[in-house]
Amino acid sequence: MEDSEFEHLLRSAGLRVTRPRLAVLRAVRRQPHADTATLLAAVRVEEPSVSHQAVYDVLGALTDSDLVRRIQPAGSVARYELRVGDNHHHVVCRSCGTVADVDCAVGVRPCLDASDTHGFVIDEAEVTYWGLCPTCAADRAPAAAAP
Amino acid sequence: MEDSEFEHLLRSAGLRVTRPRLAVLRAVRRQPHADTATLLAAVRVEEPSVSHQAVYDVLGALTDSDLVRRIQPAGSVARYELRVGDNHHHVVCRSCGTVADVDCAVGVRPCLDASDTHGFVIDEAEVTYWGLCPTCAADRAPAAAAP
DNA sequence: CGGCTTTCTTGAACGAGTCAAGTTTTCCGG
DNA sequence: CCGGAAAACTTGACTCGTTCAAGAAAGCCG
Numbered sequence: 454m455e456d457s458e459f460e461h462l463l464r465s466a467g468l469r470v471t472r473p474r475l476a477v478l479r480a481v482r483r484q485p486h487a488d489t490a491t492l493l494a495a496v497r498v499e500e501p502s503v504s505h506q507a508v509y510d511v512l513g514a515l516t517d518s519d520l521v522r523r524i525q526p527a528g529s530v531a532r533y534e535l536r537v538g539d540n541h542h543h544v545v546c547r548s549c550g551t552v553a554d555v556d557c558a559v560g561v562r563p564c565l566d567a568s569d570t571h572g573f574v575i576d577e578a579e580v581t582y583w584g585l586c587p588t589c590a591a592d593r594a595p596a597a598a599a600p
Numbered sequence: 601m602e603d604s605e606f607e608h609l610l611r612s613a614g615l616r617v618t619r620p621r622l623a624v625l626r627a628v629r630r631q632p633h634a635d636t637a638t639l640l641a642a643v644r645v646e647e648p649s650v651s652h653q654a655v656y657d658v659l660g661a662l663t664d665s666d667l668v669r670r671i672q673p674a675g676s677v678a679r680y681e682l683r684v685g686d687n688h689h690h691v692v693c694r695s696c697g698t699v700a701d702v703d704c705a706v707g708v709r710p711c712l713d714a715s716d717t718h719g720f721v722i723d724e725a726e727v728t729y730w731g732l733c734p735t736c737a738a739d740r741a742p743a744a745a746a747p
Numbered sequence: 748c749g750g751c752t753t754t755c756t757t758g759a760a761c762g763a764g765t766c767a768a769g770t771t772t773t774c775c776g777g
Numbered sequence: 778c779c780g781g782a783a784a785a786c787t788t789g790a791c792t793c794g795t796t797c798a799a800g801a802a803a804g805c806c807g
Contacts, residue, residue: 524674527670544717544722547723553718553720555716555718556716569702570691570700570702570731571702572737573691573700573733573737574732575691575730576731577729578727579729579730580725580726581727582720582722582724583722583724583725583726584722584723585721585723586720587718587719587720
């Protein structure tokens with residue numbers, strides 16, 4: 454994903470090309486699953502004068518235009534990643550909150566067909582796996598084995 | 601689920617049986633997927649003196665003991681339902697936020713086996729279906745058909 | 748029934764996210 | 778290349794779900 458492509462993506466979505474928006478896109482590319490505060494800090498390395506609010510606005514606009522995807526595991530603040538089009542899901546560490554991408558084993562449209570949907574018109578199935586990341590699992594196992 | 605069973609469940613979990621706790625359990629049974637504010641109001645019908653904080657504490661204790669399950673779709677406040685043990689998931693209306701239960705079509709442990717988990721130790725797969733509830737879908741369809 | 752904990756009440760505080768007003772920037776048409 | 782309308786940004790205040798802290802009350806074991 455080149456910088457010039459970001460510009461093209463913005464125009465295709467009917468959005469104006471601005472320095473804050475390019476900086477946010479670069480920050481999201483550099484740090485997938487980062488929260489707003491982290492992205493703000495990253496943006497300010499390149500563009501020190503970008504405001505708090507601008508990052509919220511930009512992330513909102515990018516999310517509405519499907520250039521960026523917002524995820525928010527329970528108990529976490531909003532996190533963002535570049536919209537990649539493939540159907541991937543996320544695994545979240547219960548201990549430290551780290552998020553990683555996972556492909557679903559079932560196929561391209563996993564679980565999108567629920568049995569009884571109560572008349573809901575479903576357009577997306579979001580799968581969140583919960584568990585422990587390698588680091589937290591390692592920290593925990595020895596403690597249980599040697600009391 | 602009888603009231604006397606709530607008492608038993610609390611004791612089995614090593615929790616003391618209190619009026620606030622029983623009232624919260626009844627409220628959650630009566631209004632599945634309700635948020636904290638709704639549950640607080642429901643509790644106060646029976647127990648007017650129960651505090652704000654008590655409901656948060658109780659819901660936290662019940663969640664930790666697995667008597668109650670906390671769900672939190674992106675963009676929503678925390679919602680609660682009685683822990684029923686079966687493997688069901690949720691469908692959320694993008695428009696009004698309504699939540700309904702759905703059984704997953706794939707089986708008892710749907711999607712629990714992700715392909716590459718990056719070394720995470722996974723203990724749960726949570727599926728959230730997103731779409732429009734019957735009411736919101738109906739409100740929207742005519743508007744698109746008759747411009 | 749007494750005493751040790753757990754739980755609850757009260758009241759303040761925190762923080763992610765939003766709202767609002769005014770200024771700056773983008774970009775289209777001339 | 779320039780002017781002006783619309784979109785985007787800055788600044789600063791504010792909302793609201795949730796948490797923190799200290800002291801009072803209630804549950805439960807012996």
